[in-house]
Each structure stands twice: as C-alpha cells, then as structure tokens.
Amino acid sequence: LRLENRRWEKSYFEEGRDYVLNSWSTGQEVDLEDAFHFHKSLPESKRAYCKLRAGQEEKRIYLQPRAGVALLSEHIELLSELESKGEADFLPTTIDSYTRQNRYAEAARGIEESKAAGRSLLNGLPAVNYGVANCRKIIDAVGSPVQVRHGTPDARLLAEITLAAGFTDFEGGGISYNIPYAKDVPLERSLFDWQYVDRLCGLYAEEGIIINREMFGPLTGTLVPPCISHAIGIIEALLAAAQGVKSIAVGYGQGGNLYQDTAALRTLGRLGRDYLDRYGFQDVLLTTVFHQWMGGFPQEESRALGVIAWGAATAALAGVNKVIVKTPHEALGIPTAEANIAGLLCTRQLIRMLGEQELAKTPYLKEEEYMIEREVEEIISKVFELGEGDLAVGTVRSFEAGVLDISFAPSRCTRGSIMPVRDKDGAIRFLNTGNIPFSKEIKDFHQKKIKERADLEKREPGFRMVIDDIYAISKGRLVGKPR
Numbered sequence: 157l158r159l160e161n162r163r164w165e166k167s168y169f170e171e172g173r174d175y176v177l178n179s180w181s182t183g184q185e186v187d188l189e190d191a192f193h194f195h196k197s198l199p200e201s202k203r204a205y206c207k208l209r210a211g212q213e214e215k216r217i218y219l220q221p222r223a224g225v226a227l228l229s230e231h232i233e234l235l236s237e238l239e240s241k242g243e244a245d246f247l248p249t250t251i252d253s254y255t256r257q258n259r260y261a262e263a264a265r266g267i268e269e270s271k272a273a274g275r276s277l278l279n280g281l282p283a284v285n286y287g288v289a290n291c292r293k294i295i296d297a298v299g300s301p302v303q304v305r306h307g308t309p310d311a312r313l314l315a316e317i318t319l320a321a322g323f324t325d326f327e328g329g330g331i332s333y334n335i336p337y338a339k340d341v342p343l344e345r346s347l348f349d350w351q352y353v354d355r356l357c358g359l360y361a362e363e364g365i366i367i368n369r370e371m372f373g374p375l376t377g378t379l380v381p382p383c384i385s386h387a388i389g390i391i392e393a394l395l396a397a398a399q400g401v402k403s404i405a406v407g408y409g410q411g412g413n414l415y416q417d418t419a420a421l422r423t424l425g426r427l428g429r430d431y432l433d434r435y436g437f438q439d440v441l442l443t444t445v446f447h448q449w450m451g452g453f454p455q456e457e458s459r460a461l462g463v464i465a466w467g468a469a470t471a472a473l474a475g476v477n478k479v480i481v482k483t484p485h486e487a488l489g490i491p492t493a494e495a496n497i498a499g500l501l502c503t504r505q506l507i508r509m510l511g512e513q514e515l516a517k518t519p520y521l522k523e524e525e526y527m528i529e530r531e532v533e534e535i536i537s538k539v540f541e542l543g544e545g546d547l548a549v550g551t552v553r554s555f556e557a558g559v560l561d562i563s564f565a566p567s568r569c570t571r572g573s574i575m576p577v578r579d580k581d582g583a584i585r586f587l588n589t590g591n592i593p594f595s596k597e598i599k600d601f602h603q604k605k606i607k608e609r610a611d612l613e614k615r616e617p618g619f620r621m622v623i624d625d626i627y628a629i630s631k632g633r634l635v636g637k638p639r
C-alpha cells in the first residue's frame with residue numbers, strides 16, 4: 157500500500173471499492189447515483205454543512221448529544237426525543253463497538269439478543285447491519301442533521317452505507333480513530349482507509365453535496381495537552397481537504413482550566429483556518445467543536461451536572477461553533493434519554509445565560525494562546541520535514557520518532573513517552589516532552605509551571621501527581637492535590 161498525500165484519481169478509488177462493498181451483504185445496497193438523488197431531496201435544515209455555515213455567520217453555539225442503541229425503532233424514538241425535549245441542534249448516531257471493529261457478525265447477534273431481551277445490548281447502532289434503506293428511516297424521522305459518531309480505524313463500509321442513507325456529517329480520522337481505539341492497526345493502514353472515506357466525501361462534493369467531516373480532537377480524553385490535539389486535528393483536516401472534503405470541524409476536549417481551554421478554542425479556529433489557507437484550501441468551511449470533559453466523572457448525578465455546567469460555561473465564554481454534551485450518567489454507562497436530555501438542557505441554560513458575556517483578553521490568556529500556537533507550529537513543521545514535504549508520510553514517521561505522541565493510548569503506533577500533569581491552576585502541562593522537539597523556551601515554560609505546583613504541594617512532580625490528576629474530577633476537584 158502506497159501512502160501519499162495526493163488526491164486519489166477516481167479510478168484509483170474505484171479499484172478498492174468492490175472489496176469494501178462486498179465486505180458485508182448490505183454493501184450491495186449502496187448506489188451512488190441514488191444516494192446523490194436522496195441527498196438533493198434533503199432540505200437545508202437537514203444538511204450539517206448548511207446549518208454549520210449559518211451558525212458560524214450568526215455566532216451561534218450549537219448543542220449535540222451522543223446517542224445510539226441496538227434496535228432501529230428505539231434509536232429513532234431516542235433521537236426524536238433528544239431533538240424535541242432535549243432541544244438538540246444536531247443529532248448523533250453513535251455506532252456500536254463491534255461495528256467499529258468490522259465485526260458485523262457479532263453485531264448481528266447483538267441485534268437478535270437485544271430483541272430477545274427487550275433492551276439494547278449494544279453500545280450503539282449497528283448501522284452496517286441495518287443497511288441503507290433502514291438507516292434512511294432515521295433521516296426521514298427527524299428534522300435536524302444527523303452525524304455518524306464512532307471510533308473505527310477502517311470506516312470505509314460504514315461511510316459508504318451511512319452517507320448513502322443521508323447522514324450529512326461523519327466523525328473520525330486516520331489518527332484519531334486509530335490510536336485511542338485500536339492496539340495493532342498500523343498507522344499507514346488507517347491513514348489510507350480514511351483517505352478512502354475522505355475521497356468518497358469528495359465525490360459527493362463534486363455533485364454539490366457537501367458532507368461535513370469532524371476530526372476527533374479529544375483522543376484518549378486523558379489530560380491531552382492542547383497542542384497535541386490541535387496538531388493532530390489540523391493534520392487530519394489537511395489530509396481530508398486534499399481528498400476533496402469541503403467542510404471540516406476540528407474538535408477539542410475540555411481540559412478544565414478556563415483560560416487554557418479558551419486559548420485552546422480560539423487558537424484552534426485561527427490555526428485551522430491558517431493552515432487550510434496556507435495549503436490552498438480557502439474554499440473549505442472550518443468550524444470548531446468543544447467536547448465537555450472527556451475524563452472520569454463523579455458518580456452522583458448532581459456532581460456530574462456540575463462538571464457538565466462547567467463545560468457549558470467554558471464553551472459560552474470562549475466561543476465555539478458546537479458543543480458535544482455529556483450526561484449525568486457518564487460514570488454509570490449508556491445514558492437514558494432522560495439523562496441525555498438533562499445534560500442538554502443544563503448546557504442550554506448556561507449557554508443562554510452567558511450569551512452576553514465573553515472572557516476578557518488578559519495577559520494570562522494571551523500567554524496561553526502564544527504557547528499553544530508556538531507548540532503547534534513547532535510540531536507540524538517537524539512533521540512536514542520528516543515527510544520530506546508529504547504530510548501523510550511525515551505523520552507515520554513522526555509517530556515512529558515520537559515527534560507526534562499520545563499518552564495513555566492502547567495503540568502500539570504511539571510511543572507514549574510524553575507525560576502530562578496539571579499546574580497549580582489546573583492547566584495541562586508537559587511533565588515529560590518525550591521526543592517532541594520543542595524549543596527550550598517551550599520546555600522551560602512547562603517546567604516552571606509544574607515547579608510552582610510542586611513547591612506549593614511540597615512534593616516532587618512525578619507519576620503520583622499524574623495519577624492524582626486523572627482521578628481528581630471524579631473525586632470532586634480539578635487539581636489532584638495530595639490532600
């Protein structure tokens with residue numbers, strides 16, 4: 157397999173398509189001409205790209221939950237409730253874990269067992285097993301755009317089926333849906349398979365049907381430094397734009413410190429736009445997505461709602477195009493419709509109450525923005541250098557060298573040499589920068605910030621501090637202080 161960051165010829169795309177469509181029986185339902193026809197019948201209110209573009213112009217902050225259950229009728233009922241009672245602006249369809257691993261036979265068994273049990277025994281909708289006609293029922297039943305959310309290293313068939321069914325938004329990427337979600341999938345493989353997905357979106361775009369592609373910024377959801385999330389989101393955005401994608405959303409997972417998260421969201425929008433323009437993609441719509449806290453949650457629902465409210469407040473004060481909302485069942489498991497609605501309405505209340513307020517540009521905020529921009533620039537320039545100009549090749553070599561690195565990930569593709577820890581204000585810093593070739597200025601900044609906390613807590617910075625931070629929020633605080 158020859159990985160190269162160059163738009164696939166349509167003939168090259170067609171070469172691999174039979175294999176993909178034959179990998180499960182429902183693949184035979186996919187007919188692109190019919191798919192284009194169905195998309196053209198959709199009103200603008202059901203097209204993610206149109207709604208995102210309008211929202212960006214009107215400076216709206218959209219809300220979207222996660223949701224997915226095994227049985228189609230229950231899934232449709234759930235999405236309808238999230239739209240009507242939860243006031244969701246965008247609807248999800250979270251795909252189950254078997255489907256994410258291309259294990260469709262087991263997903264099929266999950267459907268049968270769920271029918272027998274009278275409740276969902278899968279952690280999402282097995283969309284590949286249902287196929288195009290069935291999934292179209294979802295799109296016909298609701299009034300908002302529906303997005304596919306999953307964690308699939310090889311999402312080629314899932315994309316073919318759900319896009320043909322009328323989904324107008326597809327999350328994921330060759331890095332962000334491999335490293336946090338798989339152990340042994342080579343990066344070349346997932347980057348290549350996601351070029352297929354992006355080239356398919358490019359074929360839709362050539363018909364005037366613009367599918368939005370959202371990059372999964374939070375990664376492992378465990379103390380991810382903003383520059384890591386940003387660098388990977390921007391790389392996935394550039395690789396997608398190269399295949400003809402015309403609408404891209406880059407995501408970021410809440411860290412918990414208001415100034416750092418605000419700096420992260422504001423630099424994400426600026427850097428994303430700057431890199432897309434620098435590489436000739438001025439015609440690509442870019443929006444930003446904020447994920448409410450992705451780490452461990454408190455068990456009690458009232459405390460969980462406090463975490464959700466903090467994520468909502470941060471989004472409102474920082475400014476972002478869309479918020480992915482958590483639920484008070486986060487520490488328990490798959491949320492009920494009621495819990496999902498509670499998270500949405502709690503978030504909506506904060507967004508509305510803070511609508512007239514914005515965070516002042518303090519020197520602290522400016523410094524956070526400066527550091528993130530410098531860190532991202534230093535990482536991405538090294539990735540291009542290692543790839544001798546080819547971003548896809550550079551990405552693979554950068555993970556091998558540790559220039560790109562993600563801690564706490566299951567994947568063998570990443571070294572896991574970097575180590576994050578919070579500073580005294582709760583901002584996420586690098587305890588260890590691994591093989592990331594940051595300048596001395598950057599490294600010194602992180603060391604200084606961590607030393608301030610170590611002095612305050614009268615203990616050495618180290619792994620004990622990291623563990624304390626990982627459990628802190630579920631124990632009711634942000635910084636994992638020793639007592």
Ligand SMILES: CCC[C@H]1O[C@@H](n2cnc3c(N)ncnc32)[C@H](O)[C@@H]1O
Nearest residue numbers: 222223224225250279280486490491
């Ligand atoms: C990024 C994935 C982690 C988040 O995704 C939520 N999540 C996973 N699967 C479902 C589902 N089937 N319905 C509602 N939320 C779901 C988890 O709770 C967590 O917050």
